[in-house]
Amino acid sequence: MDYDTINVERSADRVVVELDRPYARNAINAAMVNELHTVCGELEQEPRFLVIHGAGEDFAAGADIGELRVRGREEALTGINRALFDRINRLSLPTVAAIEGNALGGGAELAYACDIRIAGQGARFGNPEPGLGILAAAGACYRLSELVGKSVAKQVILGGGLLDADAAHRHGLVMDVVERGTALTAARALVDRMSKASxxxxxxxxxxxxxxxxxxxxxxxxxxxxxxxxxxxxxxxxxxxxxxx
Structure with a gap:
């Protein structure tokens, strides 16, 4: 099927999804959420590996602020982005995020939801939501602590700190740091290796x-x-x- 915000490449053992809003630094909007839900439904019916990466220079620089600005209490209580990221996290076969450039806000939370992350040099992770008057409520407040420990998670979420690729690797957030522009290639190679397992x-x-x-x-x-x-x-x-x- 045709999508407006993502590109999907399918093969027998994997699905590779490209977040395709480079003019908006791949900000995650409602349309992208819906299209990623469709991909999840496909993978729940036919389990395969999932690789997610971003078009252009960034993985995803956050949720779409224009949409967030007009959302209210009822939208927050539905957990729009959180429900998607939790669904990705529950997929039965491993998921891999290939991160180049910025993975911020909702983009970081999407990466945290994947089982394994591979970062290109120049990748950055952060959750600046409190600076916008909101909570990192799509998984960062519970998932990042599990991944890097509560102290580092507080430095990122409360202190506004950014984890560059080397810091992310040092704290165990990413599996490997590779040359800039090669994260997707490394993610594909990782899936090639995992696909040989049962x-x-x-x-x-x-x-x-x-x-x-x-x-x-x-x-x-x-x-x-x-x-x-x-x-x-x-x-x-x-x-x-x-x-x-």
Whole structure:
């Protein structure tokens, strides 16, 4: 289907989404939210890897301020952007954000919602929402603390600090920092590597990692399912044959 704010590339194992409002630094507006929901629905029906990146120089420099300015209490209570980002976070196979340039406000929260982030040199993360009189309410206040710890999250959200690519890597927010302009290439290579793993093992591993609190029984049940899979038996047989060769 045709989209107005994103470009979508599909293949057998992945969907690559480009946020395509470069004239607005890929600011996330209502139309983009709706179109990303459509992509989520597709991935819920047919699980594949998801890669998200931005057109032009930025990943996404925030939510659309023109739209935010006229939203009121009722819109806030529906969690427009938060509901989308939570849905992306719940997708069953890994999601990867390839970040170049600015990932600010809602753009940062979209990146936080992905499982793995890869940053080009020059990438910056920040949540300047309090300076606009609002809360970073689309996931930063709970997700960023989980990713980098409460102290660093407070420095970003309360102190207005920006994390450049190297700081983001140092605090564990990004997996790799690559040469400027190559984050998408690195994200594709990462998906190439992950796609060689068992899809069921990846799905169950993600569910177990994301589960709240200690969960040894959940780990055991997930492992029991995998132990009975034909994919596990075939992969281990191939491993032992290669070792004997």
């Amino acid at each position: 899809p069921l093992a990846l799905r169950l591993s993600k569910s177990v990692v994301d589960a709240a609190g200690p969960h040894p029984l959940l780990d055991d049940v997930a492992q029991a399912v995998l132990f009975e899979s034909s994919d596990k038996r075939e992969r281990m047989a191939n491993f032992l044959e290669r070792r004997r060769a």
